[in-house]
């Protein structure tokens with residue numbers, strides 16, 4: 083049986099109640115809006131990239147504990163990363179939360195973000211955890227004006 | 234004790250939820266190692282064994298296409314399908330079976346009216362009046378046909394309690410209002426709207442009235458002729474029948490005037506490349522091979538409901554609703570969304586500091602199925618300034634124990650979130 087404590091770890095609860103980098107950014111040169119129509123989660127992500135390096139990341143919006151904590155911890159982990167490193171984080175994060183239970187995905191680069199590994203046992207919540215990351219991908223690479231949707 | 238109390242007690246006495254539950258095989262199952270507590274009936278209801286068996290019997294003994302073959306099986310299938318239509322017509326007190334059109338569900342029923350009736354009758358500057366508590370399926374089809382015809386969509390506001398503002402309704406009705414399309418019971422707020430009165434006003438104004446019955450007919454007897462609505466839409470799957478089948482009731486004279494919605498087989502009388510003569514009502518609106526098993530299954534669901542003591546079931550459900558609401562009100566931090574004068578079926582709520590989606594996940598681990606989200610009512614969520622709610626929704630087979638389990642699990646939610 084999946085354990086709720088794997089999902090709602092203390093770190094995750096802490097970030098959901100006190101999200102870090104929860105603000106608008108005036109300097110951001112990459113922004114994107116992420117939307118999960120199923121739960122009504124909505125976030126705007128602000129990324130500042132200078133010379134290929136993320137120098138600031140912040141977000142605003144409303145969402146469940148998982149999506150808020152995921153966005154909060156993502157913004158913390160992005161600072162100082164190159165765009166390529168950010169892409170690699172996205173890839174590893176996505177793998178970690180979607181890999182079949184009998185596989186051990188590569189989470190090398192993820193560090194603290196590994197607390198989200200428990201999401202894998204809750205398929206209905208994978209979208210919540212990955213909303214911020216899909217929004218990040220859109221902010222870095224996207225041309226589209228449409229909000230990113232995890233549906 | 235007054236006579237009405239005695240009647241009430243007797244009828245409640247003849248409704249034993251533990252016996253009724255045995256008719257629904259799915260209610261016996263376990264989820265995450267716990268007995269299932271099914272409180273998502275507004276999304277879809279569970280099916281009694283008799284419905285499941287009727288569908289199986291149809292496929293194993295009677296399967297054939299209908300209205301087409303001269304062979305025995307086809308006649309048998311046609312008869313079963315048409316018997317269902319007649320039974321449904323009696324159940325809602327339609328004037329005749331032809332007033333019952335089989336569709337895929339409420340959504341298709343409303344689309345049928347919007348596109349068939351709307352396309353023919355709506356003109357530039359006309360108005361379609363809906364309410365702020367409509368399901369997307371009673372908003373979007375009207376927006377689509379308004380965009381094509383130049384008609385305008387107007388919206389009756391609701392109060393903070395979740396009641397339709399009747400004075401505003403009266404003010405919005407005007408000579409340009411061609412049709413009013415409103416839900417009987419809100420799938421989010423549980424509000425029971427004062428439909429008989431609203432229909433009367435619409436008719437006094439020369440407007441038609443479409444009633445979305447998706448959430449009313451599972452909880453109360455619906456008499457379309459008493460209500461005098463012009464159209465009534467509902468879904469089989471919310472009424473203890475199969476998915477993929479639903480009904481549009483329409484007054485016969487209106488249906489006769491309307492053009493077909495889709496073209497194809499069964500909806501024609503004769504076809505040449507020059508001219509097609511349409512079949513009569515209701516077949517004119519039922520192009521192609523329908524969901525025969527679904528129609529038969531829905532008929533069987535109605536047989537089941539007819540055997541039930543409906544009045545007692547309704548009292549049982551109303552008591553459950555009040556019981557559930559009072560349990561939730563006693564949990565610190567829980568707020569009920571929707572406190573209308575009259576309610577049925579649904580209890581929407583929020584919990585301080587916990588997003589509905591997280592409530593849903595934690596309850597699921599306890600074997601409790603509720604729905605969280607916007608419930609296909611985004612404009613209503615906006616009206617209340619919330620992104621989502623958690624919603625427990627009832628059927629007559631729910632028990633007080635189900636609601637006790639809900640309240641207890643909400644305590645666990647608070648524990649996990651340290652509130």
Ligand SMILES: Cc1ncc(COP(=O)(O)O)c(C=O)c1O
Nearest residue numbers: 338339340368370416420447468
């Ligand atoms: C009030 C209301 N109207 C319409 C619908 C649409 O029903 P269906 O999806 O079965 O077509 C629903 C279902 O959720 C509903 O609650």
